[in-house]
Amino acid sequence: MAEILIKGVAKSFGSFTALHSIDLTIADQxxxxxxxxxxxxxxxxxxxxxxxxxxxxxEVWIGGKRxxxxxxxxxxxxxxFQNYAVFPHLTVYExxxxxxxxxxxxxxxxxxxxKRTAELMHIEQLLKRYSGQLSGGQRQRVAVARxxxxxxxxxxxxxxxxxxxALLRLEMRAELKxxxxxxxxxxxxxxxxxxxxxxxxxxxxxxNGGHIVQAASPVEVYRNPAARFxxxxxxxxxxxxLPAARNGDGRYQVAGIALDGPSSGGAKxxxxxxxxxxxxxxxxxxxxxxxxxxxxxxxxxxxxxxGKLFRAVLDSDLKVAPGDELSxxxxxxxxxxxxxxxxxxxx
Amino acid sequence: xxxxTLPYLLLAPATIFLVVFFLWPFxxxxxxxxxxxxxxxxxxxxxxxxxxxxxxxxxNTVILAAIVVxxxxxxxxxxxxxxxxxxxxxxxxxYIFTIPLGLSDLAAGIIWLAIFEQSGFLNSMLVGLxxxxxxxxxxxxxxxxxxxxxxxxxxxWRATAIVMVILVSGMGLIPKEYYEAAEVFGAGPWKRxxxxxxxxxxxxxxxxxxxxxxxxxxxxxxxxxxxxxxxxVLVGETFNWQFALNxxxxxxxxxxxxxxxxxxxxxxxxxxxxxxxxxxx
Amino acid sequence: MSGAVATADKPxxxxxxxxxxxxxxxxxxxxxxxxxxxxxxxxxxxxxxSPQEVTAFPKTGVPSFDMGSIQFFLSFxxxxxxxxxxxxxxxxxxxxxxxxxxxxxxALSRFEFPGKATFRMLVLMTRAFPLPLLAxxxxxxxxxxxLDDTPIGLALVHTTLAIPFAVLITFSIFSGIPLELEEAAxxxxxxxxxxxxxxxxxxxxxGITASAIFAFTISWNExxxxxxxxxxxxxxxxxxxxxxxxxxxHLRFAGGAALVIPALIFIFAVRKYMFxxxxxxxx
Numbered sequence: 001m002a003e004i005l006i007k008g009v010a011k012s013f014g015s016f017t018a019l020h021s022i023d024l025t026i027a028d029q030x031x032x033x034x035x036x037x038x039x040x041x042x043x044x045x046x047x048x049x050x051x052x053x054x055x056x057x058x059e060v061w062i063g064g065k066r067x068x069x070x071x072x073x074x075x076x077x078x079x080x081f082q083n084y085a086v087f088p089h090l091t092v093y094e095x096x097x098x099x100x101x102x103x104x105x106x107x108x109x110x111x112x113x114x115k116r117t118a119e120l121m122h123i124e125q126l127l128k129r130y131s132g133q134l135s136g137g138q139r140q141r142v143a144v145a146r147x148x149x150x151x152x153x154x155x156x157x158x159x160x161x162x163x164x165x166a167l168l169r170l171e172m173r174a175e176l177k178x179x180x181x182x183x184x185x186x187x188x189x190x191x192x193x194x195x196x197x198x199x200x201x202x203x204x205x206x207x208n209g210g211h212i213v214q215a216a217s218p219v220e221v222y223r224n225p226a227a228r229f230x231x232x233x234x235x236x237x238x239x240x241x242l243p244a245a246r247n248g249d250g251r252y253q254v255a256g257i258a259l260d261g262p263s264s265g266g267a268k269x270x271x272x273x274x275x276x277x278x279x280x281x282x283x284x285x286x287x288x289x290x291x292x293x294x295x296x297x298x299x300x301x302x303x304x305x306x307g308k309l310f311r312a313v314l315d316s317d318l319k320v321a322p323g324d325e326l327s328x329x330x331x332x333x334x335x336x337x338x339x340x341x342x343x344x345x346x347x
Numbered sequence: 348x349x350x351x352t353l354p355y356l357l358l359a360p361a362t363i364f365l366v367v368f369f370l371w372p373f374x375x376x377x378x379x380x381x382x383x384x385x386x387x388x389x390x391x392x393x394x395x396x397x398x399x400x401x402x403x404x405x406x407n408t409v410i411l412a413a414i415v416v417x418x419x420x421x422x423x424x425x426x427x428x429x430x431x432x433x434x435x436x437x438x439x440x441x442y443i444f445t446i447p448l449g450l451s452d453l454a455a456g457i458i459w460l461a462i463f464e465q466s467g468f469l470n471s472m473l474v475g476l477x478x479x480x481x482x483x484x485x486x487x488x489x490x491x492x493x494x495x496x497x498x499x500x501x502x503x504w505r506a507t508a509i510v511m512v513i514l515v516s517g518m519g520l521i522p523k524e525y526y527e528a529a530e531v532f533g534a535g536p537w538k539r540x541x542x543x544x545x546x547x548x549x550x551x552x553x554x555x556x557x558x559x560x561x562x563x564x565x566x567x568x569x570x571x572x573x574x575x576x577x578x579x580v581l582v583g584e585t586f587n588w589q590f591a592l593n594x595x596x597x598x599x600x601x602x603x604x605x606x607x608x609x610x611x612x613x614x615x616x617x618x619x620x621x622x623x624x625x626x627x628x
Numbered sequence: 629m630s631g632a633v634a635t636a637d638k639p640x641x642x643x644x645x646x647x648x649x650x651x652x653x654x655x656x657x658x659x660x661x662x663x664x665x666x667x668x669x670x671x672x673x674x675x676x677x678s679p680q681e682v683t684a685f686p687k688t689g690v691p692s693f694d695m696g697s698i699q700f701f702l703s704f705x706x707x708x709x710x711x712x713x714x715x716x717x718x719x720x721x722x723x724x725x726x727x728x729x730x731x732x733x734x735a736l737s738r739f740e741f742p743g744k745a746t747f748r749m750l751v752l753m754t755r756a757f758p759l760p761l762l763a764x765x766x767x768x769x770x771x772x773x774x775l776d777d778t779p780i781g782l783a784l785v786h787t788t789l790a791i792p793f794a795v796l797i798t799f800s801i802f803s804g805i806p807l808e809l810e811e812a813a814x815x816x817x818x819x820x821x822x823x824x825x826x827x828x829x830x831x832x833x834x835g836i837t838a839s840a841i842f843a844f845t846i847s848w849n850e851x852x853x854x855x856x857x858x859x860x861x862x863x864x865x866x867x868x869x870x871x872x873x874x875x876x877x878h879l880r881f882a883g884g885a886a887l888v889i890p891a892l893i894f895i896f897a898v899r900k901y902m903f904x905x906x907x908x909x910x911x
């Protein structure tokens with residue numbers, strides 16, 4: 001049982017604040033992804049949980065034990081590093097056995113565990129090799145096997161797939177998901193890749209500027225972004241935003257059309273819609289097409305609405321040329337509203 | 348171990364060592380040079396400069412450095428360019444070029460003594476070729492300029508390697524793309540050398556020049572091996588005042604003169620060969 | 629290479645600059661190699677000739693493989709002791725400079741802390757100073773504390789010469805080991821010391837050995853401080869320098885050879901590291 005509790009964890013490097021008082025609970029056996037652009041503090045948070053960095057303030061609890069003053073080796077964690085950190089002077093076997101030998105496990109037990117995890121990661125034929133004789137993908141497997149062999153309560157992964165090429169990444173992603181689901185460990189996984197986050201996570205914590213902006217399931221994060229940042233960061237292409245103002249009859253005026261807004265909204269709001277939630281029909285937003293990019297199944301149309309950039313993902317049968325006037329109607333149940341002052345969602 | 352105190356613990360031995368055996372002795376040298384019986388004085392410098400040998404000694408040292416160091420830079424650049432063009436034989440040639448790096452100046456002096464002494468190999472060759480009838484006494488006081496040339500050759504032979512090694516490692520840091528880009532824009536080999544290699548190598552050239560110039564001001568054993576005391580240089584005179592003349596204060600004054608010209612040279616190179624901020628690799 | 633200049637619009641690799649250019653290029657390479665090797669060869673010729681041949685004229689340039697000079701050198705009073713002192717001082721210097729320099733190099737490569745820049749300045753400053761001259765005041769200091777004319781005293785001064793190099797070289801060696809490897813070891817159950825022993829040390833050992841050899845060579849070759857600080861316990865360099873004006877030629881050449889041979893071996897042993905070591909001199 002390893003629930004992870006993060007209470008008011010903050011970290012500053014000199015005058016730079018990397019993390020502002022983070023509170024987060026990660027359930028036992030949950031797969032939590034920390035997602036954000038570089039410099040958002042996600043790796044710092046992971047390293048604080050690992051014990052490689054100490055928090056300026058706050059507490060970290062793993063499995064009911066307070067660990068923020070303990071060295072990494074006493075936290076019951078294992079970690080997979082971005083550059084794999086496979087020890088170059090040891091064979092694959094000795095790499096996987098490294099942590100087990102530190103625990104002073106009997107040789108028979110070491111051998112069983114090494115063989116078992118090596119098989120799990122499909123590297124049993126590489127056990128006698130050195131890191132220099134392995135490909136990037138194989139090193140990755142060794143790093144994961146080394147972590148799994150520890151049978152830790154918590155596995156921490158720092159952008160483990162970012163150094164693999166696109167195809168291999170796809171393959172490893174699926175494999176990791178399978179292996180980790182069976183291992184019954186709590187996983188914290190850091191990435192800047194939203195697709196990776198969506199496909200792996202039970203829950204995603206979207207981070208920005210040292211804050212957790214939203215922590216929720218992948219679908220929730222995608223459909224109901226808690227803040228403007230989440231909508232603009234997640235989704236490719238990202239959400240469209242337009243300014244909206246309440247008119248005399250309580251509706252919201254968006255680029256010339258009137259829409260029903262949230263009852264609790266103020267005089268000014270920001271209208272948001274995902275590009276795939278637009279259809280061509282009369283009475284919609286007046287858009288001038290600028291760039292047309294056919295993507296196979298869909299066509300991405302970059303247009304201008306009221307002088308603002310506005311993207312729509314439309315059916316590829318549609319014939320559009322640059323300069324065409326389009327009328328784009330947002331699906332009513334997919335429209336989201338944000339407060340322009342706080343940037344938080346308004347319901 | 349606390350990671351706040353650990354770095355200081357690790358640095359402590361080296362710091363203490365450098366304070367005791369580097370900073371403190373230099374303060375003592377300064378003290379010796381500027382005081383007499385506890386009071387400030389310029390008397391030791393006056394004694395030093397008043398000696399008839401001082402100015403020839405000073406100029407010998409400075410002129411030697413002024414000739415040797417630029418020649419070494421040119422030779423080292425040529426060697427580094429040659430090495431850059433080699434493929435299969437690169438490592439062998441590179442090792443041969445770096446051999447003198449490991450040799451002491453005394454050994455270098457003795458090696459060139461084998462060539463320049465009266466029954467040496469140069470005389471053997473000259474007589475053998477019929478250029479002269481009988482061996483010449485090259486390294487005598489009548490032929491001061493030959494001693495000078497022999498010292499220059501020995502220094503070139505011994506210490507060009509270090510300049511070359513610094514330049515070769517510097518060249519290794521220059522990405523190939525810059526040369527290819529220059530080539531695409533129509534630069535020939537010479538233009539590429541002048542417009543790409545030299546500017547990008549400036550930090551390495553600076554390091555090499557500082558290192559070599561300071562070492563050149565300390566030239567000692569080579570000169571003694573080849574010319575005895577016939578060609579006085581600053582370090583030799585320092586040694587002389589310390590032991591033969593038993594005046595530690597004047598010896599200290601000499602040491603300060605060497606220090607002064609070393610620092611002056613360093614500052615000049617730092618200024619002249621500076622790289623603008625942001626223009627580094 | 630002149631061929632390449634003539635066709636400047638189409639620069640080529642050495643392999644296809646044409647026969648004349650290639651000949652010139654290789655002639656240059658051979659000339660440069662000869663410039664380095666011939667003087668060493670000539671010293672070897674003199675060393676491997678009898679004392680009579682060394683002073684004879686004209687010279688043939690071919691050794692007679694007479695061991696007379698070498699025997700004379702080795703049986704000359706004080707030579708064996710000087711050789712032993714040289715080795716002793718160099719070994720002490722090697723141990724001291726690595727023991728003191730490597731921890732500092734590790735600290736510089738792994739930690740950010742106030743005072744780091746000051747320490748770096750202190751190390752780099754030593755470069756602008758004529759270090760061997762330190763021996764003058766240190767000689768006085770040593771007389772006071774009874775270290776005068778001892779191998780350990782001289783080794784301390786040689787260590788001062790070697791430490792800036794040891795610090796900078798080990799700094800670059802440690803920097804070449806990703807911190808991630810150490811962190812991985814920590815997460816796998818090691819404390820700092822265990823991680824250092826099991827992961828860092830095996831990886832840096834060849835580089836540390838090379839820098840130790842480098843420190844050895846610095847001490848082995850040093851002349852001035854050795855001459856200032858030793859009287860009875862002369863090192864080989866100090867011994868040769870003192871006897872230059874009085875000793876016969878064949879003694880000097882054999883002595884020169886005794887200085888050169890270990891240095892040649894050492895440079896060969898560390899040749900792979902030569903550039904890694906001096907590359908960092910650029911910073």
